[in-house]
Amino acid sequence: MPRVDRLVLGIFGRINAGKSTLMNLLTQQETSIVDPDPGTTADIKSSLMEIHGLGPVRILDTAGLDEGCQLGEKKRRKTLSALEEVDLAILVIDPVQAFLSGNLDVETSVSAMARRSGRNLCAVFNMHADAREKLSGSGATLDEAVDFCRSALVDRSGTPQARLDLCRGENVTGLVELIRQAGPRQGRQPELLPFVAGGLPVLLNIPLDEESPGGRLLRPQEMAMEYLLGLGVPIGIYRTDLMLARSSSKRISSGERERFQSFLGSIGGSHGVQLVLTDSQAVDVMSRWVPEEIPLTTFSIMMINSTSGGNLPLFAEGAAALDHLGPGDRVLITEACNHDRVAEDIGTVQIPRKLSEAVPGIGIEHAFGREFPSPEELAEYSLVIHCGGCMISPQKLSARVARLAEAGVPVTNYGIVLSWLEGPDVLERVLRPWKEQS
Ligand SMILES: Nc1nc2c(ncn2[C@@H]2O[C@H](COP(=O)(O)OP(=O)(O)OP(=O)(O)O)[C@@H](O)[C@H]2O)c(=O)[nH]1
Ligand SMILES: [Mg+2]
Structure with a gap:
């Protein structure tokens, strides 16, 4: 099954800003439920489509970031974790709602976080037909309300932005144009086995x-x-x-x-x-x-090189940390997919057993599936050992690598560790083809 490299677009903003309306406008169907009730979108809704000029994309509609209760906090954490993984964050702002609330907490944090994690950002001001009327008692004009909202953007004038009434179907052209302008270009995926040529088996x-x-x-x-x-x-x-x-x-x-x-x-x-x-x-x-x-x-x-966009050297360098592990050091083994753990499971049995024999007294912990620790939690570890990453998107892996870099923790990979366990010559051998081609 060849991988389809999709750009990931995420829609963010406060409750009722019009995020799901934007999702439906873009996909031209009722992908997400739209409703005046606040908190309609409770979890991340994902939809696939093709955008001319950008190629295949995955669009994520997310829950509003300003829900105050405990459940709201859970939704918020999930949404912010999605923000780290998108190629383009679309921040939906209802200027009337934001202006009348008197704060820009949501807009400021989305913009700052997109900047911090190196994600592209664009802003859509949702200009409802009755926006002027709703503002009339406030003494501000609609332009002033929009300007107030723009102050939340880290790069106020450099961030691509558009004013669109998302309820109007014909505005899809403006929306697509904005996304095309703001979206990252699809990076070329590295060759799966770049040193293999036609001919010999x-x-x-x-x-x-x-x-x-x-x-x-x-x-x-x-x-x-x-x-x-x-x-x-x-x-x-x-x-x-x-x-x-x-x-x-x-x-x-x-x-x-x-x-x-x-x-x-x-x-x-x-x-x-x-x-x-x-x-x-x-x-x-x-x-x-x-x-x-x-x-x-x-x-x-092969997989970690491909999913990380050719970043195998990072995982190979991380192996140096194996030589310095000692009693009391903590190592985190992370596997991106969920599967039941059978007797000789690589992540939970084989690597821990061999590593504990090689380095007596080390502590080995696990993180499976979507969950990946925060930079603060990661900083507690001497090394992270990641699986091949065949079941996660390049965007997710890149978000993980960014967290690891922030925490200053080396990362390596299952294949590299299993080879290191066989000795430095075996490790050198399995990495040699990759070194020779670079
Ligand atoms: N006419 C009008 N409708 C508005 C205004 N503000 C919000 N709405 C409506 O409020 C509803 C919210 O739209 P959604 O697209 O569901 O908003 P959302 O951001 O996805 O909301 P959550 O999923 O609850 O976070 C829709 O029915 C909008 O048309 C406004 O100023 N004028
Ligand atoms: Mg919604």
């Missing part, structure tokens, strides 16, 4: 283990196959039985090794295979079995 090692879901391949495996097919590269797919490969019985393990070598030989052998790409948890076996002449790397390293 690539061997994919997809081992047999308890974690593999029956009847289907995992996303990185499918992505690698699709990528290699596109290049016209012959693919050999091999399944190592890890239990046999690691058997303490020499007869059993060498039988499994011979089976691998015979397969490798059948697709070209030492000088006829350009790469072995393995599941990270088999790197102990593959680093011994794959002849030195053949480059070796892992699916997890």
Whole structure:
């Protein structure tokens, strides 16, 4: 399943500002419920569409940021976390509502946070047909109300902005034009395996283990196959039985090794295979079995490079922190997807077990799924170990990397740690293909 790289647009603002009205205007259908009752949108509503000139986008309609109760605080936290992950934040301001309230807390915090986390921002002033009438008793003109609101924008005149009556269908053109003007250009995703060229085959090692879901391949495996097919590269797919490969019985393990070598030989052998790409948890076996002449790397390293937009060096540098870990240090293992944890789960069992053996006395904690700690919480850790990130968007990973940078905590990745655990030469080997191409 190839990844569709969508820009993410998020709609933010206070309750009843017209956020869902904007969502519906853009998608040209009743995607979100619009209602005069305050707090209509309680959770994030997501919709996919194509915007000419921007490409495929995901639009997030969010809850109003000024709901005072405890539930409001939960909604607020979720909305602000979405703000860190969008490519473009659309701040919806009802100038009458904001002016009459006398404060710009919501608008100021959205604008400041977008600036702090490096997100693009634009502002839409929702100019209801009856706005002037509603302001009449206040002594201010509508222009003055808008100017008052503009003072909340960190870059008052540089922030793209438009005055639109969102209830009027024909204003969709102005809205799309604003988004096109404010939206970031789609960055080119890095090549999945930039050092692979047409010609010699690539061997994919997809081992047999308890974690593999029956009847289907995992996303990185499918992505690698699709990528290699596109290049016209012959693919050999091999399944190592890890239990046999690691058997303490020499007869059993060498039988499994011979089976691998015979397969490798059948697709070209030492000088006829350009790469072995393995599941990270088999790197102990593959680093011994794959002849030195053949480059070796892992699916997890490939994925983190792709999802992070080519930022593998950050995760590779983070591995240096492994050499300095000692008793009492805390390490956080984070996995972006939710799945049930089976007996030999990589994140909860294999890495903690091997890491505790290598560094006795370290504390290992976990964060799974969408949850990712704040910079203050992250600062407590000596190292964060992230999965390949195949189930999260590049935007989400970039928001996580920004939090880690703010906290000053090194980050590395499953494939890198599992290779480091096998020794510095194995780590150097799996990173070598990436270094040589840069
Ligand atoms: N005519 C008019 N309608 C307004 C005015 N202010 C808000 N509304 C209406 O208030 C409702 C709120 O619009 P929504 O798009 O649901 O607002 P929202 O920002 O998504 O609100 P929440 O989801 O509750 O945070 C709609 O029915 C608007 O048309 C106004 O000044 N004039
Ligand atoms: Mg709404």
